[in-house]
Amino acid sequence: MTNPLVEAVDASRRFSRKLDYAEKIANLFGAGLEEKTVHAVDGVNLTVYPGEVVGLVGESGCGKSTLGRIMAGIMPTSDGEVRWQGKSLAALQGDEKRAMRLSAQMIFQDPMSTLNPRKRVIDLIGEAPKVHGIVKGREVRDYVASLTERVGLDASYLDRYPHQFSGGQRQRIGIARALAVKPKLLVCDESVAALDVSIQAQILNLFMDLKREFGLTYLFISHDLGVVKHICDRVVVMYLGRVVESATPDELFDNPKHPYTQALIRELPSVTDRRRVFTPIKGEIPSPLHPPPGCHFHPRCPKAFDRCRVERPVLKKNGPGHISACHLNDLSATETKNATAETAI
Amino acid sequence: MTPVLEVRNLSTHFMTRRGVLKAVDDVSFTVGQREIVGLVGESGSGKSITGFSILGLVDPPGRVVNGQILFNGDDLLKMSPTAMRTIRGKRIAMIFQDPMMTLNPVLSVGTQMIETVQAHDRVSRAEARARSRDALGLVGIPSPEERLDSYPHQFSGGMRQRVAIAIALLHRPDLIIADEPTTALDVTIQSQILFEIKRLAAEFGMALIWISHDLGVVAALADRIMVMYAGRIVEAGQVDGVLSEPRHPYTSGLLSAVPAAVPRGEPLRPIPGFAPSPLSRPSGCAFRDRCARATDICATEPMLEIAAGREFRCFHPHLWSAA
Numbered sequence: 295m296t297n298p299l300v301e302a303v304d305a306s307r308r309f310s311r312k313l314d315y316a317e318k319i320a321n322l323f324g325a326g327l328e329e330k331t332v333h334a335v336d337g338v339n340l341t342v343y344p345g346e347v348v349g350l351v352g353e354s355g356c357g358k359s360t361l362g363r364i365m366a367g368i369m370p371t372s373d374g375e376v377r378w379q380g381k382s383l384a385a386l387q388g389d390e391k392r393a394m395r396l397s398a399q400m401i402f403q404d405p406m407s408t409l410n411p412r413k414r415v416i417d418l419i420g421e422a423p424k425v426h427g428i429v430k431g432r433e434v435r436d437y438v439a440s441l442t443e444r445v446g447l448d449a450s451y452l453d454r455y456p457h458q459f460s461g462g463q464r465q466r467i468g469i470a471r472a473l474a475v476k477p478k479l480l481v482c483d484e485s486v487a488a489l490d491v492s493i494q495a496q497i498l499n500l501f502m503d504l505k506r507e508f509g510l511t512y513l514f515i516s517h518d519l520g521v522v523k524h525i526c527d528r529v530v531v532m533y534l535g536r537v538v539e540s541a542t543p544d545e546l547f548d549n550p551k552h553p554y555t556q557a558l559i560r561e562l563p564s565v566t567d568r569r570r571v572f573t574p575i576k577g578e579i580p581s582p583l584h585p586p587p588g589c590h591f592h593p594r595c596p597k598a599f600d601r602c603r604v605e606r607p608v609l610k611k612n613g614p615g616h617i618s619a620c621h622l623n624d625l626s627a628t629e630t631k632n633a634t635a636e637t638a639i
Numbered sequence: 640m641t642p643v644l645e646v647r648n649l650s651t652h653f654m655t656r657r658g659v660l661k662a663v664d665d666v667s668f669t670v671g672q673r674e675i676v677g678l679v680g681e682s683g684s685g686k687s688i689t690g691f692s693i694l695g696l697v698d699p700p701g702r703v704v705n706g707q708i709l710f711n712g713d714d715l716l717k718m719s720p721t722a723m724r725t726i727r728g729k730r731i732a733m734i735f736q737d738p739m740m741t742l743n744p745v746l747s748v749g750t751q752m753i754e755t756v757q758a759h760d761r762v763s764r765a766e767a768r769a770r771s772r773d774a775l776g777l778v779g780i781p782s783p784e785e786r787l788d789s790y791p792h793q794f795s796g797g798m799r800q801r802v803a804i805a806i807a808l809l810h811r812p813d814l815i816i817a818d819e820p821t822t823a824l825d826v827t828i829q830s831q832i833l834f835e836i837k838r839l840a841a842e843f844g845m846a847l848i849w850i851s852h853d854l855g856v857v858a859a860l861a862d863r864i865m866v867m868y869a870g871r872i873v874e875a876g877q878v879d880g881v882l883s884e885p886r887h888p889y890t891s892g893l894l895s896a897v898p899a900a901v902p903r904g905e906p907l908r909p910i911p912g913f914a915p916s917p918l919s920r921p922s923g924c925a926f927r928d929r930c931a932r933a934t935d936i937c938a939t940e941p942m943l944e945i946a947a948g949r950e951f952r953c954f955h956p957h958l959w960s961a962a
Binding site: 490 | 853894908
């Protein structure tokens, strides 16, 4: 098997708020206040191979964006490490580090807040390749023109400002900007979530064309299972900072193992399946400030039993390329074992 | 049975410095009693402005320039502001996309709900509070008595939307207009809200206009669907019929642009081009520049055709063999 392009090894990311002055004084009088810590990403292992499209799905607050940022190298880990082509990001130095940073680019959800409103398209896209010596100063215009044409924007737009474009066009500018530094990995964080359905289809097609043309690898973060199913080779489902299931899209949709994945797939509104009954799972997504013990999903899980409340389930293999973290896996394994034992007797 | 709402030839225009923006252009539809109608379209198609026009919430430079909005037979557009206030919030309620923008952040939820009750009914504060508590319970908020004293920021997104729905339900309106109320919510939470809305609408016999860009949500919820494009309703009919046998090329274009419409990994089939700017819409059929079926005749205005409970505006509709 080829070597991984990027991998997260037991990566965790915590955000904590330090006690302020008043709280420290209150503590002197015995208030017993503690720092609030959010475990945004909690011991995640994720490997992305070159040329792969990996989908990362989950609901808001599950840590998918944080994991994406960690893997793109724009946010450090609290524990564990991220390896780029086998080398720990923390250990990279100088040129090697710069090369890695250029090789991993992000595309965000809202291009209006990631494109500087005071810069023209030519500068937005052309600045990075010029600074990094990818093109010479006087060739920038041609270079940017070829990029914008590649992403489906007319080259006559180079001197316009971001506000003069529609949402779909702005997203194309964001894509061209990421491509300008010749990346290997694109981390797309909800890149099509804000777009209308027909524009979304245009951008998704563009992503797939670019992958073929430039041999790109994608980490595609989305809450939309329909989109992820369509373009990804592998889908990773997260819940409250942890990976709960990972499989190929066909396997995941046909044979979901984790009750949370099952619920997500069941509740996906679909035009073709005009089901009139909703069977929602109960409860809210718990606050990541106080995640429930054991399996994070157990308070909402219809199949939870005692063990789920105390013990964190580990990811186990369910089949080729299919892993899930659920205690039901062990249960069904012992049940089948008992069943075979009975037939043996 | 008389319809709850009958909109006739509604046009809402915005008089901007760059010209007249026809946000809603000659729109007519009815909503029957207890009926759930889905109003779908892409951003800028005029679906929200249609909702605002019904409630008289269009601000200058926008103005309803033409049409009638008959609510239980009375024309809302001819009503005095005072008379309109007795209807808005009591007989017709609205739920918006972002409850954080519509709930007052410095007042507790209870205070806001009691205000809403007392705005229309002369009841004691205690009774208003009791009604508010019951409404919160109805929409599935746990321990409603305590939650009345909470502030909007203490609720999660899904719970805030439930509060907004509870406020809309306070006066048991005949009609609720819901403008993308689940768009900002997660799938599992959206599913809970859709479940509650469907249950409550049936329980209280309310009619519902559900504005959304998500065909999947409307497919699961609505009885009838109306598709808007560039300020006009281009197709309307029963949900099953419109989604399985669309007549208008725009409807079929929307349906085939979703990822589920093609096998995995194959190129998607987006509608080519962009929606026209509302300031410079082409004459005739506004969709003709993006339409594969368009011919010269499309430069003239397509008339509304009505056939077997289906309405559409197109010279070259898809034909489906009669079953």
